[in-house]
Amino acid sequence: MSGFFALELGIRGLRAQLIASQVIGHNIANSRTPGYSRQVADLRPPPDLRFTALGRTLTMGTGVTVTGIRRQREEFLDRLSRWHGTDLRRLETVQHSLDLVEMSFAEPAGFGPRQAVLRLWDGFHELAANPESGPVRSAVREEARALAANLSGLATRLEGQRTEHARTAADVVAEINQMAEQIAGLNRQIRMATLQQTEANDLEDRRDLLLDSLAGLVGAVSRRELDDSVTVSVAGSDIVQGDVALPLSSDVAGGVLRVLDSLGSPLSPTGGEMAGLIDLHNVRIPEYINLLDGFARQMADALNAVHRTGHGLDGSTGLDLYRYDPAAPARTLTLAPEVTASPLALAASAGGEPGDGEGALALARVLTDPTFGGQGAAEFWASAIGALGLEVESVTREVDNTRILARQAENRRAEVMGVNLDEETVHLLRSQHAYAAAARLISTADEMLDTLINRTGRVGR
Amino acid sequence: MRIADGMLTLQVMDNLSLTRRDVARLQAQLATGRQFMRPSEAPRAAARTLVLQNRLDHVERYQGSVEQSGGQLEVVEATLATLTELLQGARELAVGGGGGTLTAEDRARLAAEIEQLGQALFELGNTAWIGRYLYAGHRTQAPPLERTWAAGAWTYAYVGDHGEIRREVGPGQTVTLNLHGDAVFLPALATLESLRQALLANDEAAISAAGASLHADLEQALWHRSMVGVRSAHLEMTGEQLADMGYSYVKALSREQDTDIALAAANLAARESAYQASLAVSARLLQASLLDYLR
Incomplete structure (x- = not known):
């Protein structure tokens, strides 16, 4: 010594x-x-x-x-945190979009389809009381036009929102592919460090951060391999294997938004922003477009049937009030050209005489008759708005709950790291x-x- | 439990934003006077509110119809009142004209007066109100009564139809606003013409027969009047019912959607002080560090 x-x-x-x-x-x-x-x-x-x-x-x-x-760092806590984060991001995406839908319907204080229906009903009554009056006819025609414009404006906006979701999905896919590329690169560097028997702490942090983001974007899960690289997969398909990234792609086929793996077979992500976008694009928004389409078709058909039997002040009869393209009734709903040309064509009269307001009363009755899912038109919209409110409320509540869970998981992770x-x-x-x-x-x-x-x-x- | 610095700041920010969300919602409730701005904030109350708004809107429409209908019925009633007066005048003339002391000249003068009455009655039948002939059925754009002079006698014709002017004053509840000129005016006009002819012909028997028939016409006019009166009364009752209904809807609507100002203000004060407190605590928590105590 x-x-x-x-x-x-x-x-x-x-x-x-x-x-x-x-x-x-x-x-x-x-x-x-x-x-x-x-x-x-x-x-x-x-x-x-x-x-x-x-x-x-x-x-x-x-x-x-x-x-x-x-x-x-604890891997279990990473998994927990990502799992909740995936859920949260999906729900938030849905919530943001449904918020816009709710605002589009402009209730309870704005001018939505329900108010437009009430105004038209009111107009028909005014017309029944003053079938001879040109100014009243013009005013009623405006109400009829406003209702059509409201429905077609809403349908167009929802359709636009849907397209926007498909575009966002393409952006998200690009982001995912870029991250997969980065993870593949990090995998290579980390494996080298492991071979040289040193740590690659900061590289691993970067990789974990990317994995967090991928979980939020598309619900990706990862598995750590023996050489310290991670294999990342989405809904069962690998997007990173070792040093190789396998890019995803997305398309809209037949109105359905899909995500495809590198071999071109469709995946169904169950979490993350992507799952929210797919849900919105393929299910939730179309439901509201269908609601508008169904209403527009029923209303136009029922009003047209009555309007055809009536007579205008100019003697016209057999005319439609509304016109639409059956492929997209709400979006294409407009006044019939004859009515656009002259309010005198409004069939206020049942028998053809100028003082006869029975035709207008019959038109008004169409709006209060239980033709719309067993209810009058205004009631139909009151329940539809109620249902929309419930959907948004339940998603909001889910978001709030999930946010608490995600925050707890995040805290447990922060406790360690x-x-x-x-x-x-x-x-x-x-x-x-x-x-x-x-x-x-x-x-x-x-x-x-x-x-x-x-x-x-x-x-x- | 380890508390990382990031956890602390996140927690502080979470709590602050939660409290601020509450404060903002209460503030909006107080500023707008509404409990919810969007259906999702209270979906069930929102659905009930919308249904109540629909009903209230309908009631307001029906109230408007009742008022307008009342106006038209009043005009109809006024013309019928004039009709009765005219017919009463004619009857007096007929009674006077039937007296045995009158000469043929007197009767001719009376005949001229009766012709005036006939003219007035004819014009009454063609009364127009806001650009509409009241007694024309649905043919409101043309005078319903026409008369022609042939061989020293007037003949009257009705060119209107028998359409009913109806208003809806409740769900499936209608009120008819018009009477038809042929029922109300034609018999009386015919009687007046036959009275005039009898006076001109100085035919006492015919005069008294016309007088009797005038009596029947007067009865008929009074009957029409009372019918309109009944409709007016019915309309008024409907109007009162609608007003009650509207009031109850307004009340229910207010209960569903209006902010309870006192409650909201108290809540706001409480949330505000909670916000202040959490700001104060956060400021002290975030400032503290071991470094402050190390030299």
Whole structure:
């Protein structure tokens, strides 16, 4: 056992504490970096030393060494957090879009189809009371036009919203592919680091952050392989295998938005923004377009049937009030050209005489008769709006609940990986003290050696 | 449990935004006077509100119809009142004209007066109101009564139809506003003409026969009047019912959608102080750091 050993011990201490404080410095610098996981220097005593001294075998520690710098992370908590995040993102996407649908219907204070129906009904009554009046006829024609414009405007807006979702889906797919590409690149770098038996903490953080994002976008799940690369898959299809990214694509076929894997077979993502977009595009928004179409068709057909039997002030008869294209009734609903040309064509009269308002009364009755799912037109919209309100409310409640769960999962993860500056400060103080003490050890050893070298063997000098 | 710094700030921001959401909602409730701005905030109340609004809208329409109908019935009643007066005048003339002391000249003068009455009655039958002939059925754009002079005698004809002018004053509840000129005026006009002819012919028997028939016409006019009166009364009752109904809808609507101002204001005050408190606590929490205490 050499007398220089204490010096070596001191230097090891200095080095280890310096590295530890550098790790702490890294933590502090990244305390606000998204996706950063706190790192800890693994201090461990190196193998001990056995030697014989003073007539016995002694085992003595050899100081400290840094065996690694570990990220503080638990895979289970990552999974939990991603699982809730996936759900949350899907629900939020649905919520945002349904919010727009709800606003489009402009209830309870704006001018939606329900108010337009009420105004037209009111107009028909006014017409029944004043079938001879040109100005009243013009006013009623305006109400009829306003209703058609309202329904077609709504249908157009919903159709546009749907197209917008398909476009967003294409953007999301591009984003997913880009991230898959990045993950494949990171997989390569991390595997290299593993082969060289070093850590790749910050690279892994970046990869985990991308995996978080992918979970939010499309509900991707990952599996860690033995070589520390991750395999990422969406609804059972891999999008990253080792260094290779397998790009997704999306298309709209026959009005249905689809996501296709790299081989071109369709996937059905169950979570993330993509699942929300598909749900909205293929199911939820079309429901409201169908509602508008069904209403527009029923209303136009029923009003037309009555209008054809009536007579206009100009003697016209057998004319329609509304016209539409059966392929998209709500969007194409307009007044019939004869009525557009002259309000005198409004068939207010049942028998053909100018003072006869029975035709207009019959038209008004069409709107209150239970032809619309067993209710009058205005009631039909009141219940439809109620149902829409319930749907939005339930999605909003789901979003709120899921957000709490996601936040809890996020917190549990932050409990492990988050930086706490107070804690880092304490650790820094400890490293500082240990460093100072190690330095003191060196100077003490130095003095001891000085004593041995310079002050011994001078007897008799 | 470890609390990372990020957790603390996130928690603080979550709590602040929750409280702010409450404050904003209460503020909107107070500013608009409505409990909800969008159906999803209270879907069931919203559905009930919309149904009530529909009903209220219908009631308001029916109330308007009742008022307009009342106006038209009043005009009809006024013409019928004039008709009765004219017929009463004619009857007095007929009674006077039947007296044995009158000469043929006196009777000829009376005949001229009767012709005037006939003219007035004829014009009454062609009364127009807001561009519409009241006694023409559905042919409201042309005078319903026509007369022709032939061989020293007037003949009257009705060119209107028998269409009913109806208004809806409730679901499936209609009121008829018109009477037809042929029923109301033609018999009386014919009687007046025969009275005139009898006076001109100085035929006492015919005069008294015409007088008797005038009596029947007067009865008929009074009957028409009372019929219109009954309709007016019925209309008025309907109007009162509608007003009651409208009031109850307004009340129910207010209960569903209006903000309880006192409650909302109290809640707002409570939420505001909670917001202040959480701001104060957050400020102190976020400021504190071990570094403040290390030299």
